[in-house]
Amino acid sequence: MIQILKMAFRDLGRNRRRSFFSALAVGGGLALLILMSSVIEGEMGSALESAIKLQTGHIQIRAATYDENKSSLKWEDLVANPDEIAGQIAALNQVKAATPRLYASGFLSSGTQSASAKITGIDPMSPASDPYREGVISGNYLSPDDRDAVLIGKPMAEKLNLKVGDNVGLSLNTADGNVQDQAFIVKGIYTTGTYGFDSGTVFLPLAKAQAMTQTENHASTIFVLLNDTALTDTVAPALSVSPNLEIKTWKDLNALFVEYETFAQSYIAIFYMIILAISASVIINTLIMSVYERTREIGILSAIGMRGGRIMMLFLAESSMLAIGGVIMGLIIGVLGTLYFNINGFYIGDMGLSGMAIADTIYAKLTVDNLINLTILTFVVTMLAGLYPAVMASRMQPVEALRAEK
Amino acid sequence: MEVVKIENITRVYQVGKVETQALRGVNLSIGNGEFTALVGPSGSGKTTLLQMIGCLDQPTTGSVAINGKDVTKLNRNQRADMRRGTIGFIFQFFALIPTLTAYENVEMPLLLNGHPPKERRERVMELLKAVDLTDRANNRPDQLSGGQQQRVAVARALASKPTLILADEPTANLDTTNGHQVMDIMKKLNQETGVTFVFATHDPRVISYADRVVTLEDGLIVKDTK
Numbered sequence: 352m353i354q355i356l357k358m359a360f361r362d363l364g365r366n367r368r369r370s371f372f373s374a375l376a377v378g379g380g381l382a383l384l385i386l387m388s389s390v391i392e393g394e395m396g397s398a399l400e401s402a403i404k405l406q407t408g409h410i411q412i413r414a415a416t417y418d419e420n421k422s423s424l425k426w427e428d429l430v431a432n433p434d435e436i437a438g439q440i441a442a443l444n445q446v447k448a449a450t451p452r453l454y455a456s457g458f459l460s461s462g463t464q465s466a467s468a469k470i471t472g473i474d475p476m477s478p479a480s481d482p483y484r485e486g487v488i489s490g491n492y493l494s495p496d497d498r499d500a501v502l503i504g505k506p507m508a509e510k511l512n513l514k515v516g517d518n519v520g521l522s523l524n525t526a527d528g529n530v531q532d533q534a535f536i537v538k539g540i541y542t543t544g545t546y547g548f549d550s551g552t553v554f555l556p557l558a559k560a561q562a563m564t565q566t567e568n569h570a571s572t573i574f575v576l577l578n579d580t581a582l583t584d585t586v587a588p589a590l591s592v593s594p595n596l597e598i599k600t601w602k603d604l605n606a607l608f609v610e611y612e613t614f615a616q617s618y619i620a621i622f623y624m625i626i627l628a629i630s631a632s633v634i635i636n637t638l639i640m641s642v643y644e645r646t647r648e649i650g651i652l653s654a655i656g657m658r659g660g661r662i663m664m665l666f667l668a669e670s671s672m673l674a675i676g677g678v679i680m681g682l683i684i685g686v687l688g689t690l691y692f693n694i695n696g697f698y699i700g701d702m703g704l705s706g707m708a709i710a711d712t713i714y715a716k717l718t719v720d721n722l723i724n725l726t727i728l729t730f731v732v733t734m735l736a737g738l739y740p741a742v743m744a745s746r747m748q749p750v751e752a753l754r755a756e757k
Numbered sequence: 758m759e760v761v762k763i764e765n766i767t768r769v770y771q772v773g774k775v776e777t778q779a780l781r782g783v784n785l786s787i788g789n790g791e792f793t794a795l796v797g798p799s800g801s802g803k804t805t806l807l808q809m810i811g812c813l814d815q816p817t818t819g820s821v822a823i824n825g826k827d828v829t830k831l832n833r834n835q836r837a838d839m840r841r842g843t844i845g846f847i848f849q850f851f852a853l854i855p856t857l858t859a860y861e862n863v864e865m866p867l868l869l870n871g872h873p874p875k876e877r878r879e880r881v882m883e884l885l886k887a888v889d890l891t892d893r894a895n896n897r898p899d900q901l902s903g904g905q906q907q908r909v910a911v912a913r914a915l916a917s918k919p920t921l922i923l924a925d926e927p928t929a930n931l932d933t934t935n936g937h938q939v940m941d942i943m944k945k946l947n948q949e950t951g952v953t954f955v956f957a958t959h960d961p962r963v964i965s966y967a968d969r970v971v972t973l974e975d976g977l978i979v980k981d982t983k
Contacts, residue, residue, distance in 0.1 A: 354861075354868050361856035651852045654813060655866050655913070656841020658834050750814040753848070 355661065359668035362641065370673065373637040377677025378684060380630035381729040384623060385685030388725060389715035390697060391619055395612055396716055399605065401545050404482050404576075407604035409583045410590070412436060412573040415597045422454045422469070422571070424526045424564050429453075430596060433570035440575055440590065445582045450477035451570030453560045457523030459503070459553060461511040468507065468553040470523050472560025472570075479576050483541055483554060490515030490539035497556050500538035504549030508540045515540060521553070526565045533563060544712065627729065630677070631736035638670060638740035649744050650752025659745035666744050670737020674730045681729060682722075689717045759825070760921050760953045761787040761810050766819030768805050768976075779805040780816070781976040787955060789920070792947045794967035795957040801973040803957035804925055810955060811844055811923045812836040824920060841869050845914030847943075847956075849926035851906040853898040859885065859909045860894040866916040884912035888942055904935030911942055915952065924956035928963050940966045 363370040403409060417428045430436065433451030440449035453472035458465050473480045475493040483502065484492045493502050501521065503513065513519060515537055522532045542549050561567050577586055580601070587600050602609070642649070652662060692715035699713055768780040780802045787793055795803045808814040809821050812828050820829050828839055845866075846852070853862045863884055867877045885891050888908035898906050907927060914922050924943070928936035944966050947954050956963070964970055972980035 354865070357861075358854070358856060365856065647850075647852075648854055651848075651854065652865075653837065654811070654840060654846045654848075654852075656837050656839075656869050658837045660834075661869075748814075750808050753813070753852075 352664075355665050356668050359665055359672055362645070362665075363669055363672055366641075369637060369640075370676075373633055374673050374676035375680060376633035377630045377674060377729060377733050378680030380626045381678060381681025381725060382684035382688060383626050384725045384729065385681065385717065385722065386688045386692070386715065387619060387622060388721045389689040389717040390692065390713055391615060392718055392721060393693075393697075393716035394713045395615070397713065398611075399601075399608060401543070401548075402605050402608055403580065403601050405543055405545060405548050407601050408479065408574040409577040409580060409601050410575040410587050411599045411604060412440070412575070412590070412592055412596050413571065413599060415595055417571065419454075422456045422524075424453075424455055424524055424566055424571075426526060426566065426569055429566060429569035429571060430573060431569055433568070433573055436592070436596075437573050440573060443586065445577050445579075445586050447576045447578050448477050448479035449573055449575045450474045450479045451557060452572050452574045453557060453564065453566060453569070454571040455523045455560065455564050457521060457553075459501075459507065459511060460520040460522070461513055461517065464511050466507060466510055467551070469551050470521070470553050470555060470560060472555050472557040472564075474557050475554075479574055482543055486541035486543045487539045488542055490537065492539055493554060493556050495556050495558065497538065498559055499533070499535050500556075501535045502539045502541055502554040503537055504552060505540055505542040506546060506550035507553065508537070510550070513537050513540075523564060525563070526569075531563050531565075623728075627732045630729070631732050634670060634673060634733050634736040635739060637673070638666060638737055639743070641669070642666065642740050642744045645744075646747065646752050649747050650749050650754075653747070653749035653752060662747075663741040663745035666741035667734065667737055670734055670741070673737075674733035677733060678726055678730055682726065686717065686722075689715045693717070758789050759786050760789050760791075760823065761785065761955070762822040762825075763806075763809070764820045764822075766809060766816035766821060768802075768809065768814070769817045778976055780809070782819070783973075783976070783978055785971065785978060785981075787953060789953055790947070790951045791953050791955075791969055792944065792967055793953075793955045793969045793971060794964050795955065795971050795973060796959055796964055797973035797979075798959065800975075802976040803959075803973055805976075806973065807923050807925050807955065807957045810921075811846060812839050841866065842917065843919050843921060845917070845919040845922040845952075847907070847910050847914050847922065847924035847927045849929045851898070851903065851910055851930070853906055853909055853913075855898050858895050858897055859890060859901065859905075862898070862909055863912045863916055866913060870917050880916060881912075884915055885909075887915075887946065888912045902935070904931055904938060907931060907935070907939050908942060911939065911946070915946060915950070918950075919952065921953045921955065924954065926958055926960070927956055928958070928960055933962065936960070936962060 412430060414428050414430055417423060437449040437451050440446055455470040457470045458467045475495055493500060517537045519535050519537055520532060521535050522530055525531050577583060583600050587598050590598055649662060696712040696714045763783055763785040766780055766783050770777045770779060783806060795806060797803050809816050815829060820827050823843060831839060860881055863881045864877050867880060885894055888911055890905060890908055893901060893905060928939060931939060940963055943954055969983045971978055
């Protein structure tokens with residue numbers, strides 16, 4: 352076996368440049384796989400985190416009849432006495448924040464321009480509203496007593512050409528189905544780094560939103576943030592609410608995200624296959640060329656009594672060496688590349704997925720599982736690629752092989 | 758005792774629709790320790806006959822027995838085992854593995870036969886000494902002259918102490934001096950070890966070394982002189 356490994360190593364050394372580039376093809380493939388999986392992992396992780404933090408919370412308490420898509424404001428579709436319920440939930444140890452929120456559909460207008468928006472009434476002082484407060488890039492954050500102030504996202508401000516202090520008209524639906532208009536002042540402009548969210552969400556203090564929509568002492572939902580996402584399955588079943596209310600967890604509320612993740616995974620699997628197929632074809636090509644170039648040598652080895660199985664092992668040893676070399680190169684390039692994108696991020700801008708909190712910048716995140724799985728996958732595929740040339744070499748008739756031109 | 762016994766073998770090659778008869782019914786018996794030359798013009802069937810004896814190819818009809826064993830009934834791996842244990846080869850084109858040193862080339866059959874390291878080392882050095890290449894043990898084939906390469910091939914052929922050595926035009930690519938040197942070594946080893954040599958050639962210088970000359974023409978033995 353040692354002799355076979357020695358021969359395989361020296362055979363690869365005969366054409367160093369070819370061997371190097373073949374291993375590099377494997378390495379490049381692996382590096383690309385590592386990078387892609389890290390970017391996807393980073394994207395999925397941050398998208399979920401953003402979705403929970405900005406849009407859904409870990410748990411929401413809603414009226415059983417509430418339809419999120421319609422942002423219904425009928426009293427029977429809303430949670431009555433929300434402060435009381437939120438207070439009870441907030442008292443739990445595992446809960447970071449529980450706060451009522453009111454959602455209404457409406458649109459903002461400035462001059463001749465207008466844009467539809469999801470009007471969100473929040474308690475500005477709740478820790479659950481911190482991401483919006485922290486995201487203020489100009490002007491000031493809301494205070495609970497504001498009666499004519501709105502907080503708008505940066506993309507919305509750019510679209511309507513608004514700046515802090517400007518007047519803006521806000522029209523929204525009310526509980527009785529009418530439309531209410533009022534002039535507001537842009538108190539602050541925020542960004543959460545999630546284009547889809549920032550471009551369509553306008554914040555008002557909850558009390559003002561309730562007054563304007565005529566939904567006093569009602570809320571669309573009780574937005575609950577836990578100290579840890581993993582606590583969701585423990586806390587949600589433990590909450591007791593009146594029968595006309597229902598408890599939704601982030602998994603229920605992010606069905607689109609789950610669908611997107613499934614879609615993305617299958618899409619990525621195709622990319623993985625393409626990359627691996629390219630690497631494999633380079634290895635097959637290199638080894639087939641090697642088999643043809645060494646046909647006479649295969650004949651000699653066969654003539655002196657080397658069995659087909661050992662000849663096959665010789666070529667498999669070569670492909671495994673190319674695989675090892677390639678995997679080492681791939682790990683170095685892939686991990687360094689991931690590290691770069693982990694620190695500097697990868698700007699994607701607006702992905703145009705409504706309802707998804709995809710951040711503008713993705714930070715690659717490499718998991719040990721991905722690293723191990725992709726390394727093994729690349730190694731196995733490279734070895735499998737070496738199988739055909741190896742079998743081809745082992746099946747050569749000695750008399751034919753000896754007849755080959757040197 | 759007969760090392761090789763060939764009975765009425767034929768070999769037909771088919772290329773497309775054209776059939777070529779390389780051997781047309783050859784009978785031949787070679788005894789232990791013989792130094793036999795197969796001679797004849799190009800296309801007479803010398804190399805084909807040598808390949809049949811060497812278990813590198815199978816006859817279309819007839820039988821080939823090596824040391825009393827019918828090799829035409831063996832499968833691919835069994836034929837490889839037979840070659841490894843019983844037959845040594847010397848080819849016209851030297852046929853060394855270019856990535857291995859002279860030492861490693863000679864060692865290869867011993868490795869394939871599973872000899873222990875110490876035994877391998879002693880045997881390789883003994884053979885390199887016999888072909889006068891001890892000082893070239895660590896050279897690769899491209900660092901050796903044609904004559905030296907062929908001497909390494911002779912040493913490798915003898916490594917496993919085979920009962921039969923087959924040489925196909927062993928001097929064809931050598932100049933007169935090297936050709937004679939290789940033949941002298943082969944003859945000497947034949948006399949000292951009693952190993953049977955069969956070589957195909959049409960070089961008159963080589964034929965003079967043979968104890969027995971078998972002449973082929975058009976796939977048939979036309980003359981057999983001792």
